[in-house]
Amino acid sequence: MREIKIVITGFGTVGYRTAKLLLERAERYRSLYQTNVRLIAVCGSTSGLYDPDGLNWDRLQPLTKQAGGVSGDPAAASQFTGASFVAAAGADVLIEAGPTNLQDGGAAARYMRAALQGGMHVIALSKGALVTDYPGLSRLAAEHGGVLKISGATAAALPTIDLLQYNLAGCRVHELTGIFTGTANYILSRMVGEGAELGEAVSDAQRKGIAEPDPRYDIDGWDTACKLTILANAGFQANIRLSQVERSGIGQITPEQIKQWRESGVVPKLTGRLRFADDKVQAEVGLSLYPLDHPLARVNGTKKAILVKTEEMGELFVAGGKSDPGAAAAAALKDLEHLLQRR
Amino acid sequence: MREIKIVITGFGTVGYRTAKLLLERAERYRSLYQTNVRLIAVCGSTSGLYDPDGLNWDRLQPLTKQAGGVSGDPAAASQFTGASFVAAAGADVLIEAGPTNLQDGGAAARYMRAALQGGMHVIALSKGALVTDYPGLSRLAAEHGGVLKISGATAAALPTIDLLQYNLAGCRVHELTGIFTGTANYILSRMVGEGAELGEAVSDAQRKGIAEPDPRYDIDGWDTACKLTILANAGFQANIRLSQVERSGIGQITPEQIKQWRESGVVPKLTGRLRFADDKVQAEVGLSLYPLDHPLARVNGTKKAILVKTEEMGELFVAGGKSDPGAAAAAALKDLEHLLQRR
Numbered sequence: 001m002r003e004i005k006i007v008i009t010g011f012g013t014v015g016y017r018t019a020k021l022l023l024e025r026a027e028r029y030r031s032l033y034q035t036n037v038r039l040i041a042v043c044g045s046t047s048g049l050y051d052p053d054g055l056n057w058d059r060l061q062p063l064t065k066q067a068g069g070v071s072g073d074p075a076a077a078s079q080f081t082g083a084s085f086v087a088a089a090g091a092d093v094l095i096e097a098g099p100t101n102l103q104d105g106g107a108a109a110r111y112m113r114a115a116l117q118g119g120m121h122v123i124a125l126s127k128g129a130l131v132t133d134y135p136g137l138s139r140l141a142a143e144h145g146g147v148l149k150i151s152g153a154t155a156a157a158l159p160t161i162d163l164l165q166y167n168l169a170g171c172r173v174h175e176l177t178g179i180f181t182g183t184a185n186y187i188l189s190r191m192v193g194e195g196a197e198l199g200e201a202v203s204d205a206q207r208k209g210i211a212e213p214d215p216r217y218d219i220d221g222w223d224t225a226c227k228l229t230i231l232a233n234a235g236f237q238a239n240i241r242l243s244q245v246e247r248s249g250i251g252q253i254t255p256e257q258i259k260q261w262r263e264s265g266v267v268p269k270l271t272g273r274l275r276f277a278d279d280k281v282q283a284e285v286g287l288s289l290y291p292l293d294h295p296l297a298r299v300n301g302t303k304k305a306i307l308v309k310t311e312e313m314g315e316l317f318v319a320g321g322k323s324d325p326g327a328a329a330a331a332a333l334k335d336l337e338h339l340l341q342r343r
Numbered sequence: 344m345r346e347i348k349i350v351i352t353g354f355g356t357v358g359y360r361t362a363k364l365l366l367e368r369a370e371r372y373r374s375l376y377q378t379n380v381r382l383i384a385v386c387g388s389t390s391g392l393y394d395p396d397g398l399n400w401d402r403l404q405p406l407t408k409q410a411g412g413v414s415g416d417p418a419a420a421s422q423f424t425g426a427s428f429v430a431a432a433g434a435d436v437l438i439e440a441g442p443t444n445l446q447d448g449g450a451a452a453r454y455m456r457a458a459l460q461g462g463m464h465v466i467a468l469s470k471g472a473l474v475t476d477y478p479g480l481s482r483l484a485a486e487h488g489g490v491l492k493i494s495g496a497t498a499a500a501l502p503t504i505d506l507l508q509y510n511l512a513g514c515r516v517h518e519l520t521g522i523f524t525g526t527a528n529y530i531l532s533r534m535v536g537e538g539a540e541l542g543e544a545v546s547d548a549q550r551k552g553i554a555e556p557d558p559r560y561d562i563d564g565w566d567t568a569c570k571l572t573i574l575a576n577a578g579f580q581a582n583i584r585l586s587q588v589e590r591s592g593i594g595q596i597t598p599e600q601i602k603q604w605r606e607s608g609v610v611p612k613l614t615g616r617l618r619f620a621d622d623k624v625q626a627e628v629g630l631s632l633y634p635l636d637h638p639l640a641r642v643n644g645t646k647k648a649i650l651v652k653t654e655e656m657g658e659l660f661v662a663g664g665k666s667d668p669g670a671a672a673a674a675a676l677k678d679l680e681h682l683l684q685r686r
Contacts, residue, residue, distance in 0.1 A: 166681065326655060
């Protein structure tokens with residue numbers, strides 16, 4: 001039976017959930033793909049666990065799910081982390097689940113480059129490395145025979161990059177619009193639907209664990225702009241930078257505006273949009289106003305959605321997909337199955 | 344440069360549109376997949392055109408798009424059709440676009456079996472062979488190293504089998520509900536939205552080329568039941584037969600019922616549903632009543648949609664996808680790109 005060896009870098013909540021789900025599906029991989037999928041290492045930023053014979057649930061279960069090191073296991077050691085360890089570990093697939101660094105991709109970018117240079121496949125859950133250098137990573141993958149999969153970094157359980165690369169393969173896309181940030185949509189839905197003020201809606205989202213302590217990444221449209229940049233570059237080879245995305249957020253919305261929109265029968269949504277015309281792509285993040293019966297107007301709470309207009313297949317609207325660590329893990333492992341299906 | 348040779352069987356409107364789109368995309372296949380995709384034969388039921396060096400647009404364009412033979416070209420000959428020709432043509436991929444035969448799959452089933460036994464990949468647009476023997480065809484494909492692709496036979500431009508096999512790979516599906524038949528949905532939308540009577544709505548659909556001269560296949564739920572059977576067997580290895588699908592249609596709806604539903608604020612839709620519980624699948628076609636704000640209630644006209652409830656990724660709702668021969672052709676060629684991506 002063939003064997004696939006996996007390393008997971010970044011062992012916070014999402015990395016932990018991914019490892020758990022991976023181990024739970026071992027029998028599925030054996031019966032469906034005749035493949036032994038073996039998790040050989042999990043790496044935090046300061047230490048990791050490594051066993052070429054495979055880590056099992058007894059080893060992983062007691063680990064504390066904190067960022068940084070892989071704490072709680074006396075076998076964790078500082079030589080089992082870092083890009084050189086990833087390159088030397090002898091794995092076939094890297095699943096990158098570390099924190100997002102928008103400056104230069106940070107550790108995630110170093111892990112991913114090391115893996116791709118070694119001919120490994122990479123499944124990315126964090127966005128930083130993809131935002132800052134998708135074209136470079138994609139080139140590395142092509143040069144060394146690896147595949148770079150990014151569902152977990154582009155709205156996860158909501159299929160977005162899948163739509164472009166698979167469901168609509170061959171179709172000319174005229175326009176793509178999405179509600180890509182569950183947090184911002186939750187806050188905006190609270191403001192519009194229940195008349196909450198921004199600060200109140202943000203606190204509420206933070207209490208529920210939906211928003212980060214610093215919510216600006218979501219509110220100011222950065223998260224949407226990041227996903228849009230990745231989709232433009234991965235789905236359309238547009239080669240754009242984050243700085244080229246026209247971006248505004250939901251932080252400046254006033255109660256008067258909300259009142260006005262309600263009276264005019266329109267619903268505001270924070271959207272990311274790609275438009276294609278004359279071989280150029282225009283990328284834009286900001287408020288879009290939709291009539292009540294528009295499909296995007298009805299996507300509320302932490303839900304996400306995407307609307308794609310194509311030449312050959314008309315419009316395709318997709319909504320849903322849970323926004324939690326378990327769903328992100330499932331998205332990464334969907335990508336793994338795509339790799340297993342290819343071989 | 345590698346080369347992929349294609350045969351298209353069934354050369355009515357959909358087969359013709361598929362051939363046209365295939366030829367238009369030749370340069371795309373070369374640059375994106377480093378592959379020469381060559382159309383070497385098109386076969387009607389009584390004659391076909393064959394050229395191992397490839398058929399070009401000058402040869403295809405004057406063909407009359409009628410079922411039966413490939414008329415309008417003096418080079419068309421009766422030896423260039425039939426299962427034994429398909430087996431001997433030396434092609435890599437069969438695109439089957441002939442008429443649907445629900446008794447035993449008819450000529451389409453013979454073409455597909457011959458192709459799969461010869462190690463070819465098969466892209467099916469017609470449903471008959473898949474409805475009557477998906478498990479057998481799938482086994483043939485596995486035995487001979489071929490791949491059987493079926494987007495064109497399962498709601499075409501609306502991704503359905505893609506969702507199960509690709510976008511949700513690895514997820515446990517609890518329930519799947521779809522509006523799979525654009526014709527029935529158009530007729531029902533006319534009856535509910537504009538108070539049209541069944542006969543009137545059917546005539547209107549026939550005038551617009553949406554409904555067949557005999558509309559019972561759509562109205563009585565057969566089309567939905569066929570797609571559901573294929574999805575159950577291809578997406579879940581359920582191994583069910585068309586006769587096991589509980590089936591009712593929209594032919595018995597009375598004006599009184601419509602009035603009642605409207606007063607209760609619900610919308611009737613002809614749906615196909617698969618439910619999974621205790622390792623059993625229940626397949627059902629019939630009227631479902633939805634509150635006005637349910638996503639399926641808002642799918643009107645010839646539009647189609649699917650709603651899938653999963654364990655790991657929550658609910659996914661997909662709506663749209665054109666219902667015309669061009670979109671069906673694009674769906675078949677999406678499947679072709681999936682094959683090109685694998686190799």
